[in-house]
Amino acid sequence: MKKRILAYGRLNDDQLAQLGQDFEVQAFPDLSSADDPAFRAALPEAHGLIGASLAITPELLDAAPKLEAIATISLGYDNYPVEALTRRGILLCNTPDVLTETTADTGFLLIMAAARRAVELADLVKRGDWQAGIGPEHFGSDVHGKTLGLIGFGRIGAAVARRGALGFGMRILYSNASPKPELDAELGAERRELDELLEASDFVCVTVPLTAETEHLIGEREFALMKPSAIFVNIARGKVVNEAALIEALEMGRIRAAGLDVFEQEPLSPESPLPHMANVVALPHIGSATHETRTAMAQRAVDNLILALRGEGPLNLVNDAAWRPA
Ligand code: DGY
Numbered sequence: 265m266k267k268r269i270l271a272y273g274r275l276n277d278d279q280l281a282q283l284g285q286d287f288e289v290q291a292f293p294d295l296s297s298a299d300d301p302a303f304r305a306a307l308p309e310a311h312g313l314i315g316a317s318l319a320i321t322p323e324l325l326d327a328a329p330k331l332e333a334i335a336t337i338s339l340g341y342d343n344y345p346v347e348a349l350t351r352r353g354i355l356l357c358n359t360p361d362v363l364t365e366t367t368a369d370t371g372f373l374l375i376m377a378a379a380r381r382a383v384e385l386a387d388l389v390k391r392g393d394w395q396a397g398i399g400p401e402h403f404g405s406d407v408h409g410k411t412l413g414l415i416g417f418g419r420i421g422a423a424v425a426r427r428g429a430l431g432f433g434m435r436i437l438y439s440n441a442s443p444k445p446e447l448d449a450e451l452g453a454e455r456r457e458l459d460e461l462l463e464a465s466d467f468v469c470v471t472v473p474l475t476a477e478t479e480h481l482i483g484e485r486e487f488a489l490m491k492p493s494a495i496f497v498n499i500a501r502g503k504v505v506n507e508a509a510l511i512e513a514l515e516m517g518r519i520r521a522a523g524l525d526v527f528e529q530e531p532l533s534p535e536s537p538l539p540h541m542a543n544v545v546a547l548p549h550i551g552s553a554t555h556e557t558r559t560a561m562a563q564r565a566v567d568n569l570i571l572a573l574r575g576e577g578p579l580n581l582v583n584d585a586a587w588r589p590a
Contacts (some may be wrong), residue, residue, distance in 0.1 A: 266286065266287050266288045267286075267287050267288070267311035267312065267332075267573050268287065268288045268289075268290065268306075268309050268310055268311055268312070268330075269283055269287045269288065269289045269290070269310070269311065269312040269313070269314060269569065269573075270290050270292060270303065270306050270307070270310045270312070270313050270314075270315075271283065271289055271290070271291045271292065271293075271314050271315065272291075272292040272293075272295040272303065272313070272314070272315035272318060273314055273315030273316045273317075273337040273562060273565070274293060274337075274558070274562065275291070275314070275562050275566065276559065276562070279562055279563060279566045282566055282570070283314075283566060283569070283570065286570065286573075286574070287311075287312070287570075287573065290306050292315075295315070295318065297318075298318055298319065298320070298321070298324050304327065307324070307327040307328040307331075308327060308328065308329065308330070309330060310328050310330060310331055311330050311331065311332050311333070311573060312331070312332060312333050312334070312335070312569050312572070312573050313328075313331065313333075313334045313335070314334070314335040314336075314337065314565050314566065314569050315336070315337060316336060316337040316338050317338075317343075318343070319343045320334065320343065320344050320345065321345065322345050322348040325345070325348060325349070325352060325354070331352075331354050332353075332354060332355065332572065332573060333354060333355040333356075333357065333568075333569055333572035333573055333578070334349070334354060334355070334356050334357070335357045335565040335566070335568045335569035335572070335578075336356065336357070336358050336359070336565065337359060337558075337561050337562050337565045338358060338359060338552075338561070339358055339359055339360050339363055339367075339552075340358075340473060340474065340501060341356060341358050341582050342473070342474040342475075342501060342503075344356055344582075346582060346583055349583055349586060350583040350585050350586045352586075353586050353588065354586060355572045355578060355581060355583065355586050355587060356581070356582040356583050356586070357565065357568035357569065357572060357578045357579070357580050357581055357582065358580050358582050359561040359564040359565055359568075359580060360419065360580055361419065361564075362557060362560040362561055362564050363420075363551070363552035363557050363560075363561055364419045364420055364423050365423055366551070366552050366553075366554050366556075366557040367420050367423075367499060367551040367552050368420055368423030368424045368426075368427060369427075370499055370525055370547070370550060370551045370552075371420070371424040371427075371469055371471070371497060371499045371551075372424060372427045372428070373523075374497045374499065374523025374524070374525060374545055374547070375407060375412075375428075375467055375469065375495065375497055375523060376407060377523055377545045378495045378497065378521040378522060378523035378543075378544075378545045379404050379405045379406070379407045379467075379495055379521070380404035380405075380407075381402065381404045381521075381542075381543075382545070383545050384542050384543075385398070385402060388402075405466075405493065405495070405520070407432055407434070407467070408432040408433050408434070409432070409433050409434065410432075410434055410435070410466035410467060411434065411435045411436075411437060411464055411465050411466045411467070412424075412425065412428040412429075412434045412435070412436055412437070412465065412466070412467045412469065413437040413438070413439070413456075413461040413462065413464065413465030413467065413468045413469070414436065414437070414438040414439075414440075414469050414471060415438075415439050415458065415461070415468065415469070415470045415471065415472055415481070415482070416438075416439075416440060416470065416471040416472030416473075416500065417438040417439075417440035417444050417447065417453070417455075417471075418440075418471065418472075418473075420471045420499070421438065421440070421469075421471035422444070422447055422451075424469055424471065424499075425438065425447065425451055425453055426450075426451060428467075429451040429452065429453070430451070434467075435452070435454075436451050436452065436453040436454065437453070437454050437455075437456045437460075437461045437464060437465055438453055438454070438455055438456070438461070439455070439456055439457065439458040439461045440455065443455050458481075458486070459486075459489055462486055462489040462490050462494075463489050463490070463491070465490070465491075465494060466491065466493065466494060466495065467494070467495050467496075467497065468490060468494055468495070468496050468497065469497040469498075469499065470482065470496075470497065470498045470499065470500045470504055470505065471499060471500050472500055472504060473500065473501070474500065474501035474503050474504055478500075478504050479503050479504065480503070480504070480505070480506045481504050481505070482496075482504060482505045482506065482509075482510075483505075483506035483509045484506065484509040484512070484513075487509055487510065487512075487513035487518050487519055488513075488518060490513075490518070490519050491519075492517060492518060492519065492520065493519075493520050494519045494520060495519070495520055495521045495522065495523065496510070496513075496519055496521070496522045496523075497522070497523040497524070498522070498523075498524050498525065498526055499525045499526065499551050500526060501526050502524075502526040502527040502528040502529070502530065503528055505528075507527065507528045507536075507538075510522065511537060511538065511541075514541055514543055514544060515537075515541075520543060521543040521544065521545075522538075522543065522544050522545070523544075523545045523547075524538065524544065524545070524546050524547065525547045525549055525550060525551050526549055526551075527546075527549075530548075530549055531548065532546065532548075564579065564580065567579060568580055568581075575589075577589070
């Protein structure tokens with residue numbers, strides 16, 4: 265009997281057909297909740313799951329005793345209970361690399377948009393309020409030649425830094441658990457303690473994954489260390505930042521502006537003041553959301569799941585300890 269896959273992410277017809285060659289595939293393209301009755305009913309017979317943006321809980325795993333592998337169509341896996349998966353021998357695969365450049369583009373989009381007040385001023389034109397020449401009250405800040413501080417210097421952090429250093433002549437600072445001598449040489453990047461980076465940067469961009477250690481890494485104390493002219497950008501996860509402290513820092517003018525792709529609660533609560541603040545550019549978590557990249561991520565997840573369910577080593581295994589080669 266063929267193994268069964270529940271596909272709750274957006275896969276194209278070719279990808280569904282590729283999975284269908286070896287497996288029974290049940291597609292849930294519009295699944296919005298793990299409590300969906302048809303999805304729950306299918307879980308007991310599922311060997312593989314593929315999708316994104318669904319919180320997988322240990323309780324859901326209890327309902328899926330045959331589960332062998334999950335392929336998330338994302339780089340981040342903070343909504344998966346990794347320890348519980350590993351204990352049960354369930355492989356978790358993610359999609360690094362294919363989204364690096366697109367996510368870095370989003371980071372730079374936010375740097376530019378926040379610095380040059382692009383959304384605020386485009387809104388002014390849209391409202392028909394462009395009545396006279398733009399004066400100092402609407403001027404933005406330069407990006408070129410400034411200091412860009414990256415919190416986290418993995419693939420995405422390095423790709424943002426490359427844009428800044430090579431495209432905009434920026435000085436690059438980074439705080440990261442390990443030094444990156446090859447990037448120091450390539451980009452003239454300088455590793456700093458977090459506090460020192462916050463004090464010295466004109467732009468602070470967060471790219472660390474969300475873990476128990478990075479939750480609320482940036483809060484009131486950290487915003488107080490930044491320059492009053494600093495622009496803060498988050499393309500990582502909302503919970504890395506204490507959002508109440510961020511709102512206060514923006515309202516009190518402790519920092520100049522923010523460009524945000526991620527929030528503590530997503531979709532953003534209608535009560536949040538952030539999208540209404542003139543000095544905030546808020547995007548709906550579009551870091552990797554281009555046609556090309558989302559297709560490549562889905563393909564990577566398909567390839568990972570096929571290899572995992574065949575008992576061959578998946579390309580991108582998050583929980584190595586769950587891997588028991590045949
Ligand atoms: C990722 O892949 O982790 C992106 O942030 C989309 O969730």
